[in-house]
Amino acid sequence: SQQGEEDPQALSIQEGENATMNCSYKTSINNLQWYRQNSGRGLVHLILIRSNEREKHSGRLRVTLDTSKKSSSLLITASRAADTASYFCATENTGNQFYFGTGTSLTVIP
Amino acid sequence: DVKVTQSSRYLVKRTGEKVFLECVQDMDHENMFWYRQDPGLGLRLIYFSYDVKMKEKGDIPEGYSVSREKKERFSLILESASTNQTSMYLCASSSPGRGNTEAFFGQGTRLTVV
Numbered sequence: 001s002q003q004g005e006e007d008p009q010a011l012s013i014q015e016g017e018n019a020t021m022n023c024s025y026k027t028s029i030n031n032l033q034w035y036r037q038n039s040g041r042g043l044v045h046l047i048l049i050r051s052n053e054r055e056k057h058s059g060r061l062r063v064t065l066d067t068s069k070k071s072s073s074l075l076i077t078a079s080r081a082a083d084t085a086s087y088f089c090a091t092e093n094t095g096n097q098f099y100f101g102t103g104t105s106l107t108v109i110p
Numbered sequence: 111d112v113k114v115t116q117s118s119r120y121l122v123k124r125t126g127e128k129v130f131l132e133c134v135q136d137m138d139h140e141n142m143f144w145y146r147q148d149p150g151l152g153l154r155l156i157y158f159s160y161d162v163k164m165k166e167k168g169d170i171p172e173g174y175s176v177s178r179e180k181k182e183r184f185s186l187i188l189e190s191a192s193t194n195q196t197s198m199y200l201c202a203s204s205s206p207g208r209g210n211t212e213a214f215f216g217q218g219t220r221l222t223v224v
Contacts, residue, residue, distance in 0.1 A: 002155075002169065003152065003154060003155075003169060006152075009150070033212060033213075035213075035215075040198075040218070040220070041217055041218065042114075042200060042215035042216050042217045042218050043153075043200070043202075043213075043215045044215070045212040045213065045214075048212060088152065088153065090213070092211070095166075096141055096160065096204070096206040097143075097155065097158050097166075097168070098143065098155070098202070098204070098213050099155060099169075100145070100152050100153035100154075100155075101152055102150065102151060102152035103152045103153075
């Protein structure tokens, strides 16, 4: 299986705090992406980082990538109750297939 | 507005039935995917198609088949549904370009096999 893993499985924080979730993957990649899923819905793309990049920012999101360790992290700063969702990392391999991690369930308490 | 549409949000089928899950995208994407999502297991790739009539197995193809007769439509077929195929099924599409693209998802079909 090329599926990755995420850590932690679940995270609960207070509004205004930062949330960090980690992802490990197994294979060579073109890029790594993070997605968000609200309960019972499809996934929505958040941010993409290429294999030759180490860090990327988008609004309150910060993503890092360490290809030597095959790992990535997603930081959400100044969290809001509306950030409550599941977050998944996905790797796009050289065959243009997407493999997703197991997900982190984030709860932001108002 | 780009869109991936799955034919049903909720579906209940009996064991042994042949089940078709349909997915249509309006973005002229070359690649289409079927995943199943189960608690604690994340999304697992069932099948992938990179062109009309072309398909590749993902991590868990057993018990499933797919059909892609037209570029915009990708169907997942459960030849004989079983209770262990009760799950959320997600369809996605993408356009590979130079390999730095995102996947667009449908809203999901929650299938229950009784």
